[in-house]
Amino acid sequence: MNTDQVIGKLRETFKDDITEVLKKSEKRAVVTISPGAILRVAEYLYKTAGLRFIIASALHTKRGFEIHYHFSLDATGLVLNIHVILDQDNPQIESLSNMFNASNWIEREMHELFGINFLNHPNQEKLISEGNWAEGVYPYRKEFK
């Protein structure tokens, strides 16, 4: 499967959930989806298309909390970013950790640093601060004027 085929299949399968597709090059693409579809999209990528979950990056921007889920198609070198934008006041999204263990730690980390809640996470304990950090204070959040 090449980059166009992966994007084409995604468009076809999740046409109601995809809000934007950006193909930067043969090896880099960004697909923005609605947060509610993350489980289905990730399941398709991991189980059907055979992509590997690299990591997820959370960002705090004026639009709210954004997560870029980075997937790799090792056969072609494609890095596919699945981009979701979460609500500013109540950031939450379904956890992927029941599907693969690779996302377990990073979801815990994003919960701890950004205060994003991962629904149905098997064990959303703190990963880094081990209780040495004040509750409800999220160090990687930003203040926008």
Add this chain to the structure above:
Amino acid sequence: MSKKTLIPIGPYHPLQEEPELFKLFCDGEIVKDIKWETGYNHRGIEKLSESKTYEQVFFLVERICGICSTSHPFAFANAVEEIAGCEITDRAKYIRSFIGELERIHSHLLWVGLAGHFLGYNTVFMWAWKYREPVLDLFEMITGNRNSYAMFKVGGVRRDIENNKIPAIRKVIDDLKKKTDLLTGAVMDDPVIHARTKGVGVLTKQDVLDYAAVGPTARASGVAIDIRKDDPYAAYPLVNWKVITAEAGDVFAKAQVRLLEMFESISILEQCISGLEKTKEGEVNVVVKEIPEGHGAGRAEAPRGEVFHYVVSDGSNSPVRHKIRAPSYVNIATFKKACVGQTIADATISLAAVDPCYCCTERLATAYDRQSGRRILSAKEIIDLSIARTSELKKNTKQ
């Protein structure tokens, strides 16, 4: 319900000076569960990076890892150059790959040595570290430093490798090839190492996919992923080499992959030197005036696996978000699969097998019984357990 004893390994690992704490929950000598704690020395590098200029971030990320200190600048340079859309010169590509591969050799030699040390087989430790020394000397000759080389920048490298140094480099590499040959033969044919590592800490192909493990950890379980091949960067598309894999997924397979990889690295080094001879001295830089708004995903194959850097730029002179994923972040999580069900003596080498440099035996903490508070094993006793097992195997193999 059987009573479990908690045996902590940590909270600081002295050999790599890494703050990690493994809690082994044991029933007798068998590890039943394992938990990991970290963050004692959380440095907040991702956040710190947002307050540095792109040029300064190179020095910052170089300090993430002391052993593979070039892999992070490598991935960061790939990410930023993707945003800037710049193509570096061939000579800079060869120099980057040369540094990357030389680092892989020194890192793998370090691991082989530590693995030997961990098994109580100090001859391997001393050999491997002795052979690693000329590699570090070579680094010093080329970059001025034994580690943290400060070679990378956006658009190329900071220092050229002058062609008059090539004969001296060739000599070191030729010597290295012979010594690697010797070491590989000695390790791969040693019955004691076979007995201590075969069938120990097995990671199946499915485990690798589930935990998304990378690098030699994945390749030893038959998952042939290598960023140098899959998403080629620097000079890797310009040279010939092959990805080394093994099928067994045990500690021996991981050692085998690393040892054989060193020969591929030596071959890449030789080809990079020929590349240097073909390109013009001094052409190691292209000017990048500004980093535009955008985001870039940079990857590099470190000795331990894929390093991933994600950089978001708003057009200013520092990143607005910089996400870093080191290979150990995903590889360490596989311990849950590799260690549970093993004896304590085997768990220690299984923990070392993904190469977080785990031969931190003198820091293995004392084990206490949770209920009675009675001391069960001291640090020295745990080390002695491992050494005793190796001696026993040595004795048995002689008979």
